[in-house]
Amino acid sequence: MKKAEILVLGAGYGGIMTTLHLQKMLASEEASITLVNKHPYHYQTTLLHENAAGTAHQDQNRVNIEEVIDTKRVTFIQDEVTTILTEKKQVLLKNGRTLSYDYLVVALGFEPATFGIPGLKEHSFCIRSINEARKIREHIQCTFARYHHEKRDEMLTIVVGGAGFTGIEFVGELVERVPVLCKEFDIDPQKVRIINVEAGPTILPGFAPELVEYAYNYLKSRGVEFYLKSMLKACHSDGVTIAQGEQEEIIKADTVVWTGGVQGNSLVSQSGFPTQRGRVEVRKDLRAPHDDHTFVIGDCSVLYDQESGRPYPPSAQVTIQQAETCANNIKALLKGEALQDIKIEIKGTVASLGSEEAIGVVFGKMLVGKKAVLMKKIIDNRYLFMLGGLGLLLKKGKLKLF
Amino acid sequence: MKKAEILVLGAGYGGIMTTLHLQKMLASEEASITLVNKHPYHYQTTLLHENAAGTAHQDQNRVNIEEVIDTKRVTFIQDEVTTILTEKKQVLLKNGRTLSYDYLVVALGFEPATFGIPGLKEHSFCIRSINEARKIREHIQCTFARYHHEKRDEMLTIVVGGAGFTGIEFVGELVERVPVLCKEFDIDPQKVRIINVEAGPTILPGFAPELVEYAYNYLKSRGVEFYLKSMLKACHSDGVTIAQGEQEEIIKADTVVWTGGVQGNSLVSQSGFPTQRGRVEVRKDLRAPHDDHTFVIGDCSVLYDQESGRPYPPSAQVTIQQAETCANNIKALLKGEALQDIKIEIKGTVASLGSEEAIGVVFGKMLVGKKAVLMKKIIDNRYLFMLGGLGLLLKKGKLKLF
Structure with missing residues (x-):
């Protein structure tokens, strides 16, 4: 045979x-x-x-x-x-x-999926691979470093298109990252804007309203600006055009990350x-x-x-x-x-909001805050264990052993 | 009064x-x-x-x-x-x-001082301040990160104009930095070029010929390409034009750092x-x-x-x-x-070539290698002591206490 x-x-x-x-x-x-x-x-x-x-x-x-x-x-x-x-x-x-x-x-x-939105393919980043994620990180850092020379406020504006899982989890990391970046590049944190643009009426569609509200309020308290029910109409080399109903607005931004599809x-x-x-x-x-x-x-x-x-x-x-x-x-x-x-x-779904906050549903039970953060870590660690056993878990796992 | x-x-x-x-x-x-x-x-x-x-x-x-x-x-x-x-x-x-x-x-x-060289002011960096040094670092990193997407070889070429103190010391740091960058950005080190362009016949003018030769041979062995007796004629958004006598050559490079004056x-x-x-x-x-x-x-x-x-x-x-x-x-x-x-x-002058090599003259005595490296550290540490006493020396000094 x-x-x-x-x-x-x-x-x-x-x-x-x-x-x-x-x-x-x-x-x-x-x-x-x-x-x-x-x-x-x-x-x-x-x-x-x-x-x-x-x-x-x-x-x-x-x-x-x-x-x-x-x-x-x-x-x-x-x-x-x-x-x-x-x-x-x-x-x-x-x-x-x-x-x-x-x-x-x-x-x-x-x-x-850019849905034919003009300029999106050319002028936005997408969190799709190690290479592109690293490029986004370096782009933001480089733009912050150049700020002292060019002094354009939009250099410190990051627009994230899409309020699904990736978009919101990314925004959650950004609110933690910005203070570190500001220290590294001697920038006033007040000047940095993180803007989330979403066509739908809420962030994180599919989650229960109370979880959505928890996530929304947390991120808003950390300074995230939300544009809900807002269509991303076009992406330019220096920002985006968004529309709320009939009203169009241009947001200038040197960094646009598309997570909308x-x-x-x-x-x-x-x-x-x-x-x-x-x-x-x-x-x-x-x-x-x-x-x-x-x-x-x-x-x-x-x-x-x-x-x-x-x-x-x-x-x-x-x-x-x-x-x-x-x-x-x-x-x-x-x-x-x-x-x-x-x-x-479907055993459960947890969305992280940085390393300190999360929301989720696990075996039908809603979780927020520390419990959800812990559950997210368990999910991630479990995967590493399946993939490479204890050795890989110890090497790459999110563990606090001491 | x-x-x-x-x-x-x-x-x-x-x-x-x-x-x-x-x-x-x-x-x-x-x-x-x-x-x-x-x-x-x-x-x-x-x-x-x-x-x-x-x-x-x-x-x-x-x-x-x-x-x-x-x-x-x-x-x-x-x-x-x-x-x-x-x-x-x-x-x-x-x-x-x-x-x-x-x-x-x-x-x-x-x-x-750009001596009226066309494009130099617009398209090159200068190691003149913390803000600009940091911008150079971030520019190189960002360009290396983008390499996987654009795949232009000149993204990995760094041209340093001028082989005086700053130019050569910078090149010395770059040869140490490149392997780290290549690991960070998954890049084949063979693809990276460090090019030093100098109008004069030697690097480090003012030092004794044997010291110059030592520095030159060391940097060459680490892969630096030297263009001596070469005028930087122009700087473009994508590289430089250099001339050796009548002969002109265009070197494509995404990073040009001018230290020539x-x-x-x-x-x-x-x-x-x-x-x-x-x-x-x-x-x-x-x-x-x-x-x-x-x-x-x-x-x-x-x-x-x-x-x-x-x-x-x-x-x-x-x-x-x-x-x-x-x-x-x-x-x-x-x-x-x-x-x-x-x-x-003039008590002495030491030029570093990265953290492991240096050349110099101290109280009339020529030094190379480890002795020169040590002397450079002593000079730098002595300055910190003058500036801020023992506290500052311990905080910022180049010390290996253990």
Whole structure:
């Protein structure tokens, strides 16, 4: 019997966890496993807002892939995927290599959705990768350093578009970071503005109103200016135009960070998969429609909750559960067994507001303040443990041991 | 008898040391002393290249003025001098205040001399202040962070114009800094270029040929590219044009730092003092010509060595000696005693090449390597001791106590 070739594209939450499950489940004579990723490291996308604000160093939130996979069982290739040829069962890489597969896992993550807002692509940052988060951090620092020479107040204004998870968590880090930046660059903190622009009527949609209010009041007390029910109409090299109803306003700002929308990696639709906003609506066994050999998980997929009829949010929690089902189903295919349907269990969701405040719901219970902060740490630490065991948890975990 | 008003402009090496001598020498009933400086802190200009490279933090090389002066004896005003009216014996400040004086000490430091080289003023940095050194550090970091997105090789090229003291000491720090930057920003160190451009035939003019060779070989072995006998013809937004004889070459670089020349603060000539390259040729008692009430010291002054007929270099060492004579002569004027002539004693000069290498001459003896590094530390520490005693030395000194 020919050994099956399993190819995993992307080493985000979905790709790395699928790979780890597969290397545990399958004997080396059953299948060869190949993992392709652009960078030599895996990072925690849900923590990138810390790296972007500069409150945590990128090395805290990333880990070398070869440190967590078993390199005797998994071949890791650092390269970029350029095309997926599903009919030929081949994947082309940027450096010219062609990889063949029997089973494919597409876990290529997200890219920003700019909804055609003029100038947004050119003039705003997006918290999407270690490279871009670090660029945001350095951009803010450099702008603060230049302030003494150019003295334009907008150099000290940071506009964050979108009041969802990433936008609000980023704003939460910024309120902690600004005093440190002001000390470092000899700047009066009163001159710094953090502005959050959101089209909807509240921040953190999906959370209970009392939690939303708690978060809103906390951030407002720390000086964040909220523009709710405000559309970001355009982004310019020196700021943004926003509209509240008929009324338009220009806010000058040297830093604009867009967190208002994401879509699946455009490579997926370019490779011919049917998508909505870049996402493939997968079957219950996580396979792409009409393709029994390709699984799509994470931000490139959309999965409907049968009960509510609404899609699950594209979160790390959902993706990590998909990874397990995906690995189980690949094993089932190899053994000729029946595939299982995905079952998503939302255990809880916590949004941090800097390192000292958070809000969330865990097993149906609402949490704010210290309890929510603790729960967030437990969630993050639990992931590190799943990924790399106790060693990684001790190395990268958010622990106060003394 | 009316109490004399002594006004000291600038809190660099010259201004701060003059102030400290005066506050020791004069009783409060003899004179009131006022010190004016743009920033609330004094900094060690000769160490700014470390802050610019990012090898030392700016707080290591600056000290709050009110921490070292006796605020009961000296009035410190944080403001910028806009005009000196010598006939009225008044100084105008940016915030609108007018200060009157009986004796004036002009110690307003240097500014870059760009010799009319096109684009240099607009597109290059100058290691002249804490603010600008910090801006250089942040600019380099930000450019390295952006490299992953724009992938232009010139983003990793740093051109340093001038191979005098500051230029070479800065290059020495850069060779140490680059590996750290490359690790921080995930960049291949092979891609980084440090280029030194010098019009003269050697680096570090004024040092003995064997010391020059030592420095040159060391920096070359660390990857520095030297363009000697090369004129910087123009500076552009994306690099420089240099000429070796008839041959012109364009070097693309996102960072250009000009260290090729300084001149006295232009305020001095604007205020009507006779100057050459912004410097007042002072009398032997350090007073300006035809003005018995104004002393000019440091980079705004030029002082000729009677033996050699050449001007003393505008160094911290010379300035600190001027400060002492200046204070003595102000006291002499108050007491109606004879003024003393300045006597400059060049004890030694050490140029650092990063933290691990240096060259220098101390009491006529040539030093290289560890001995020179140690001597440089002793010089820097000695200054801190003079400035703020043991407390400041322990706080900011370059000490390895353990």
